[in-house]
Amino acid sequence: MNKSIDDNFKNSLFTGFIDKSIDSDTLYQPELLVNRKIPRKKVLSAIIHELIHCESFYISVAFVTTGGIATLINTFKILEEKGIKGKILVSQYLNFTQPEALKRLSQFKNIELRIITKENSHSKGYIFKYPDYYNLIIGSSNLTSSALSTNKEWNMKVSARNSSSIVNKVINEFQNDFELGETVNEDYIIKYEDIYKKQLLVYKKSEEELAKELDIEIMPNSMQIEALDNLEKLRKENNKTLIISATGTGKTYLAAFDAKAYNPKKLLFVVHRLNIAKKAMETFQTIFGNTKTMGLYSGKHKEIDKDFVFSTVQTISRSRHLNQFTKDYFDYIIIDESHRSGAQSYIRLIEFFKPKFLLGMTATPDRTDGNDIYSLFDHNIAYEIRLNRAMEENMLIPFHYYGVTDLTVNGEILENESDFRLLTANERVDQIIKKIKFYGSDNGITRGLIFCSRNSESFELSEKFNQRGFKTIALSGEHTEEERDIAIKRLESENLHEKLDYIFTVDIFNEGIDIPRINQVIMIRPTQSAIIFIQQLGRGLRKTDEKHYLTVIDFIGNYNNNYLIPIALYGDTSYNKDKIRKMISEGSRMIPGESTINFDEFTKERIYASIDSAKMQSLADLKKDYNNLKSRIGRIPMMMDFVMNESRDPYLFVDYTKSYYNFVSKVDKSFVSGLNSRSIKLLELFSKEINNSKRIEESIILKETIKSGNFKAEKLKRIITENFSYDISDETINSCVANINFQFVREKKNGKLIPSKDIYNLNILKFENKTFILESEFINLLEEPGFKSFLLDSIEYSINTFKKGFDSNNWNKGFHLYRKYSRKDVFRILNFSENPVAQNVGGYLVSPTNEFCPIFVNYHKEENISESTKYEDEFVNKKEFDWMSKSNRKIESKDVQSILGHNGKIRLPLFIKKNNDEGTEFYYMGDISPQADSVKQALMNSDSGKKVSVVKIRFDLENPVSDSMYQYLSQNIDVQTTKTKTEKTSKDELHVKQLKIDLPDDSIEPIELKNSIPLYDFHAAAGTFSEMQDEKEYSLIPISARYATEDYFACQIKGESMNRVIPNNSICLFKKYSGGSRSGKILLIENRDSFDPDFNSAFTVKTYSSQKNINKDSWTHTSILLKPNSYDDGYVDIIIDEENSQEMRIIGEFISVIS
DSSP: OOHHHHHHHHHHHHHHHTOTTSOOOGGGSOEEEOOBTTTTBOHHHHHHHHHHHOSEEEEEESOBOHHHHHHHHHHHHHHHHHTOEEEEEEEOGGGOSOHHHHHHHHTOTTEEEEEEOSSOOOOEEEEEEOSSEEEEEEESOOBSHHHHHTSOOOEEEEEEETTSHHHHHHHHHHHHHHHHSEEOOHHHHHHHHHHHHHHHHHHHHHHHHHHHHHTOOOOOOHHHHHHHHHHHHHHTTOSEEEEEEOTTSOHHHHHHHHHHHHOOSSEEEEESSHHHHHHHHHHHHHHHTTSSOEEEEETTEEOTTSSEEEEEHHHHTSHHHHTTSOTTSOSEEEETTGGGGGSHHHHHHHHHOOOSEEEEEESOOOOSSSOOHHHHTTTOEEEEEOHHHHHHTTOSOOEEEEEEEOOEETTEEOBTTOOHHHHTOHHHHHHHHHHHHHHOOSSSOOOEEEEOSSHHHHHHHHHHHHHTTOOEEEOOTTSOHHHHHHHHHHHHOSOTTTOOSEEEESSTTSSSOOOTTOOEEEEOSOOOOHHHHHHHHHTTOSOOTTOOOEEEEEEEOBOTTTTHHHHHHHTOOSOOHHHHHHHHHHGGGGSOTTOEEEEOHHHHHHHHHHHHHOOTTOHHHHHHHHHHHHHHHTSOOOHHHHHHTTOSOTHHHHHHHSSHHHHHHHHOTTOOOOOOHHHHHHHHHIIIIISSSSOSHHHHHHHHHHHHSEEEHHHHHHHHHHHHOOOOOHHHHHHHHHHHTTOSSEEEETTEEEEHHHHHTOOOEEEETTEEEEOHHHHHHTTSTTHHHHHHHHHHHHHHHHHHHOOGGGEETTEETTOEEEHHHHHHHTTOSSOOOHHHHTTBOOOTTSSBOOEEEESSOOTTSOGGGOOOOEESSSSEEEEEOOSSOOTTSHHHHHHTTTTSOOBOEEEEESOGGGOSEEEEEEEEEEEEEEEEEEEEEOTTSOEEEEEEEEEEESSOOOHHHHHHHHOOOOOGGGOOGGGOOOGGGSSOOOOOOOOOTTOOSOOOOSSEEEEEOOTTOOSOHHHHHHTTOEEEEEOOGGGOSTTEEEEEEOSSTTTTTSOTTEEEEEEEOOSSOOTTOEEEEEETTOOBTTTTBSEEEEEEEEEEEEOSSOEEEEEEEEEOOOSOTTOOOEEEOTTGGGGEEEEEEEEEEOO
8 A cells, every 4th residue: 555645645634624724635635516607617627637537437427418428528539549448327317318418428439338227316426546546526417518517516526545435335336336227229229219209299399388378478688688778878878889799699689679678660670681681570570579560671572661671781772772761761770780881882871861779780890891880880889798708698509619630631731722632532521521420419410511611622522421421512602592591491401301411611601691400510621710710600509499509520720820719719819829828728617608619639739839830919910909999999099998898918019019109109190109219218118027917016116106106115015915915025125116217127238238227317216215206207207298198008907917817826926826927027026136148047047145046947848959958857747847957067066056955945936838939938837846865966968979967856846737737738749740831841940959058067157158159049939139139039159250249140040942042950140230232132031020931930031132213312112022042933022012011120141151
């Protein structure tokens, strides 16, 4: 018997059942498992965790449904592939278990399935076996999606040793019940299915009779009640407004309820299709009954005499039809799908009629076509029902999304530009059919939509499905509305002889179509837009009586825009990479209601890779989101407007232009920029160095001191304690003052790093008599128009973001567990007096006072980094971490002795990033402490090939790593075989070589090479060249004396676009560009509005070519081309136009290949 595990169990029992203050291993502590909205918890998450990690399992439940199996089907598949066996026992009690669910479970070879048919079995237990113990989850949750995700359920999870009496009793009870069960096979399912269907028909008939007898009136749901209340209030001051409501959430019913409250004499309801007009009229008739006459105005229908008229815009917007009405003929007009209102037909209609009230309804108001819908409704938004909230409120049917790997065809991966032969290859068709059969639909009778990339693919795939026994049809824009209606009726038909299984299409069903009975949506095209993704998903989310959930199967190839999938699914439009990664790693826990999100591991890594390489802040996208919000609110938006409207994370604007003020000045011609250069620089410094939400104290000091001119330190401490329950030290207060005066951050001047305070002669704030006081110079700056408002906005953003992300359970002396920090952030929070040079830091740096040593780890290192940096840093398990010191270190080395605690008590915070593709920030993993008996001196290779000493230390983590973070950091599935055509690099070529210098024993000071130049890593570079210089993000390499000046630098050139002159992977010498003729020269260019796949960043090396238009006074470029020089003629010119040349900067001129 393992004594260590026994001791852990005993301590956990004491904590769980006797004294909660006793410290013990959380792994074995008893836990109450519930479903909860805030903070979001699901029993499902615990069940999946146990299944993934156990060595066998036993489940005994009364009921099982297809929805319950849908939540676990991917997990069961993984277990089958791993050979993990299980037994599942269900019950025929009340005939509630669905036969289709039994069919799904029967397909797994590793699961033995039985059903109790004779006793009223009502057990709910989940049992998981591990090598030394069992985890038991016993309570109220059946194997249904509602019981595992949304219902009020209580389940107790307890751990017990194999030899314990409780394990013996539970296992014996299960085995006894299992022996009584009948084996579930095909014969049993056929017999039971007949019983189930007969009971279902009886239940359905009873329900219909009861509904008739009770004559139930349709009433608004909770969200519609809120919206109706808002409409009533808004109508008192405005005569037009917008309702933004997710597809399927009952916009038409909402409009009918409001119309009933308003009681107009004449009402006009405008749509873009006749079939939608007919359905809208049916909805209004349901609500109004016979109290109003209703008719159609479209095509041959001209029922103008009715109280309520339902019309298509194509008909009524024509002049000869409009002229039949007086301008005030209708006192209430409703425009459905009002995002189309930018079209001339809608504008003509809106400008002609003058109703007492105009209501617009849409699911997608933000346009990519430049039309401003909000202004047509005077920027009044009465209510907004987003998809996630609608799911939370149970307004839509749950969905189970499965992201699966699109296969290779003859060894070729499907890409954005995949040709037709790959898209319609028999091999791919068979794989698609295999997957859709595996995941199935809620009741086994599939009614599906399949979205394709192009019409030719749609028609070819439909034909191949039909050849394999399916009934399908392909529809395109060429088909008439009548042909589409016939196909939809066949898809929804109860007659199985005429019923269609699938309709193949590209985009004609993206919006404006209602097919409630769809229970499967298949996506076999790349995701190009989060809006379109949601529109296509939304086709199947409408509730119907006989539909339990929607199955969504997304075949994910090697697509550049894969990162849009989680943005669409989770409804987070912040475009914050860390938030997106976190949502994926958390899986279904973060999605509201019973819905689940499931990726296979390879697909998940593809999405992570897409997030890493995605350019989340291209100027075009930033401008689009800025202009959309400006249209929505009717004025220039500030950072906090983006926060309040749940739009893009406004800090992305700061990242792009150093301050939000700079971005507005750059893109908004209506904005009058009146600040001087000093004020602009200060806004940049405050935005990037103070108000980045990583530490809140400086932002609070600034806010309160600006408000009143002075601010007591005592009040600061009280605010922090009351709001965040931690204390701040006097050292932190002094550090804050220094930071606000920009003494910590340094910039380069005359070849030296100098505090920004000294470069710009800044005096912001002083600290006297324990009071913060603004300097008079800064008070004068606050009088400048615009400066104060932009600064306060930046401050509010910082405070709001910190508060929103704060969790006292994950807070540890300045850092949040699993939040990301740059090295600069870390040293600022640890109260360093100045930001250390990055080259001095490397993987760690002991503070001068020996109080701290933050450790930075790049978890998955590139294969071709220098030998002296191939450190073997890795998790042993979730509680232990193996780490290596810098090279040329021995146990007695000064910095190693400090880390071991031999030079005094020291704090060791651990920061890890998955790989260099994540940029310059690291996740805080908690503090660590060395195991005294796990320290050893070893040898590693140096760059010269010699063996040098290094120290290996095993650390204990203060906080065991969470499952999601551990899995995310540990996994490193090789998705590089899926590189696109523009990135044809081998695995060894994926990253720029990083050349670092071995430091001598006992030294932590960097050695300056006598003749050296910096080597920059531009591959996947996140920042600008200036930032890379300021942060010292480079290594030093030796060079001949003639080039060893500040005018020269080096970088490694990736790819084949310049291989006639520069072979792939060459390290090249460049001279910093200082002006002069450029045409015909090979240049290194930085363009924040462009993207070079070779560099996987905004940097590129190309031959510069331009043509000029010269007149007597001046000259202008007619065109700028960045030309490749390659033996591969597949590379094309990069064309720089007037707009994207704004962000172009020439960094250097190519001199020669070094190696």
